[in-house]
Amino acid sequence: MIDASASGRLRLRYSPTSPFVRKVMVFLHETGLRDRVDLVPTDAWSPETDLRQDTPLCKVPALILPDGTVMPESTLICDTLDHLHDGPRLFPEGPARVPALRLLALGDGVITACVVRIIEGRYRTTDDKQAWWLGRQTAAIAATLDLLEAEAAALAAAPLSIGPLTIAVALSYLSFRFPGDAWAETRPALAAWHEDFCKRPSMVATQPPAA
Ligand SMILES: N[C@@H](CCC(=O)N[C@@H](CS)C(=O)NCC(=O)O)C(=O)O
Structure with a gap:
């Protein structure tokens, strides 16, 4: 056991x-x-x-x-x-559970799309199929961020949970690996939420080394 x-x-x-x-x-x-x-x-x-x-x-x-x-x-x-600490659960029960898991899935999806872009860019030769595949990742990231921009007020009001935490990590990773995407320029509300979240000691303490 x-x-x-x-x-x-x-x-x-x-x-x-x-x-x-x-x-x-x-x-x-x-x-x-x-x-x-x-x-x-x-x-x-x-x-x-x-x-x-x-x-x-x-x-x-x-x-x-x-x-x-x-x-x-x-x-x-x-x-x-989450079962090893005495504080509030970051995988909440009750009505907060579904919104938290939904944000978790969206954040994980953005991270996965970023990782695919990196790996494909690193190991595959350039061809039409690769461009199509990379385009799908970029589209998934862009559409998810547009959705989150529209929901930024709800995100800002959400209690801390695995959902917003994963979104914040995903946005930071996107900025870290693909600064040229400049995602924040066209999503001001999401960018403001992210900037605020990144002030948390947990985010400051876990910053990756310079790319
Ligand atoms: N779904 C896994 C993904 C983990 C993952 O893809 N990790 C990458 C580093 S960011 C890795 O170790 N990749 C090695 C490989 O795919 O062989 C998770 O959430 O932990």
């Missing part, structure tokens, strides 16, 4: 530039759990990485529980962590 609440240190397979890792790191700071976790620097892409010994998916983040169980997937890691 897996008992994540058992006392003992947690270990996180970690990369300072991964947005999925940053989601977990912001979560750790916001829930006061940061001091319980040892970071294990990991380059998931290195041919020499030992990450696959911990997780067959060979992706960061992966959380290693005190009993040795390895939990992959940033959202499931955050959900596991």
Whole structure:
């Protein structure tokens, strides 16, 4: 039986530039759990990485529980962590749950589209199929940000949860990897919300190194 609440240190397979890792790191700071976790620097892409010994998916983040169980997937890691602190749940119950999970999915979608753009740009040769595929990622990002711009007042009023947290990490990652997109210029309300969110100590403490 897996008992994540058992006392003992947690270990996180970690990369300072991964947005999925940053989601977990912001979560750790916001829930006061940061001091319980040892970071294990990991380059998931290195041919020499030992990450696959911990997780067959060979992706960061992966959380290693005190009993040795390895939990992959940033959202499931955050959900596991949410049962290890005494503060307000960041995966809320009741009426706040669906809006929070919806924002989580939108934020994860933007992050995934950014990662696809990076990987495709890095490893594929230029051809029409790649342009079509990259265009879909850019369109998904743009449409999601337009939706969030229209909903910026609701976003600003939403309590802290996994939803806004993931949106903030996604927007920061977009700015970090694709500054040329200049997304904030055409979405002033969303940009103002993001700027404000980025002042939180959890966001300040988890900024990636310069690209
Ligand atoms: N859905 C996963 C995605 C994790 C992911 O794609 N991590 C990237 C780094 S940002 C990675 O390790 N990629 C290595 C690979 O895909 O082989 C999550 O939410 O944790």
